[in-house]
Amino acid sequence: MKRKSVVLLLLITAVFCLATGAYAASNLTAIQAYLNGEVKFLKDGENWRPTDDNGNEVLPITYEGTTYLPLRVVANVLNIPVSYNDAEKMISLGEGKNVSLYSKQMKTEYSAAKFFDVIDKKQLIFGGKQYNEAFAFSASPGENYSLKIDFGQKYSTLHLIVVAKATMKMKVYNGAKQQLSDEISLVEGEVKEVNVDLKGSQYAEIHPYYGYNSNLSDYPLLYVLKDSFVK
Known part of the structure; x- marks a missing residue:
C-alpha cells in the first residue's frame, strides 16, 4: 500500500x-x-x-x-x-491473506470450445510436481475464447499458475475488457507463473490464443491451476 x-x-x-x-x-x-x-x-x-x-x-x-x-x-x-x-x-x-482458486467464493464463466474442471491428479503432474485441481479450457486462433473468474471482491494482484498443452500466448483483461497484462508467451508443457496487477478489479478474463498462421489443427488446452491465488 x-x-x-x-x-x-x-x-x-x-x-x-x-x-x-x-x-x-x-x-x-x-x-x-x-x-x-x-x-x-x-x-x-x-x-x-x-x-x-x-x-x-x-x-x-x-x-x-x-x-x-x-x-x-x-x-x-x-x-x-x-x-x-x-x-x-x-x-x-489493504492486501490480506492469499486466496486461492480453490476458495468457494470464486466463480467462473467460460467461452471456449472445451472446458473441464479437472480433479484427476494423474492429469495434473507438471514439471515433476503434483497439482491437485485445475480449470482447463481451449485456446483459439484469435482471442475469442476465455475463462472469466469472479473473485467475489476486489483484489490488487493475481498470481497465475498455468500450463499450456501447446505453444501459445495469453493476455489477461478485467471485467470491463481493459487489458491488465502484456502478451505472455507459453511453452508447451512448461509451468508458467506470472503476477498480474488487477488494479483493484474483482474480475479477470484469461484469453489464450495461438495465431491464425499456426499449424495447430485442434483447440489445445490451457490449464489454470487452482493453486493460483489473489491478494
Whole structure:
C-alpha cells in the first residue's frame, strides 16, 4: 500500500457502508445527521464526485461539523482493497491473506470450445510436481475464447499458475475488457507463473490464443491451476 494512500485514509474519518445485518441495540447510537449536497471534491486537482460500485452518486454526511463518506467509496478512489466479514464484524483494508482458486467464493464463466474442471491428479503432474485441481479450457486462433473468474471482491494482484498443452500466448483483461497484462508467451508443457496487477478489479478474463498462421489443427488446452491465488 502506498504511503500516500495510508496517510490520506487515516486523515479521512469514514463510515463503512455495507449490508451488514442487524446489530444488537446496545451497539447502535441514534444521531441526527444531514446529507450534504453542497460539498465539492477534488482528486489530484480534478473535479471528482463520489460514486458507489454501480456509478450512483454518493452524498457525504455532515454530523457535528465533520463530513463523512462511506469507507468503500474512499478505499476505491485510493485503490485500496476493502472487505467486510459480517460474522466477525471485521473490516479489512489493504492486501490480506492469499486466496486461492480453490476458495468457494470464486466463480467462473467460460467461452471456449472445451472446458473441464479437472480433479484427476494423474492429469495434473507438471514439471515433476503434483497439482491437485485445475480449470482447463481451449485456446483459439484469435482471442475469442476465455475463462472469466469472479473473485467475489476486489483484489490488487493475481498470481497465475498455468500450463499450456501447446505453444501459445495469453493476455489477461478485467471485467470491463481493459487489458491488465502484456502478451505472455507459453511453452508447451512448461509451468508458467506470472503476477498480474488487477488494479483493484474483482474480475479477470484469461484469453489464450495461438495465431491464425499456426499449424495447430485442434483447440489445445490451457490449464489454470487452482493453486493460483489473489491478494
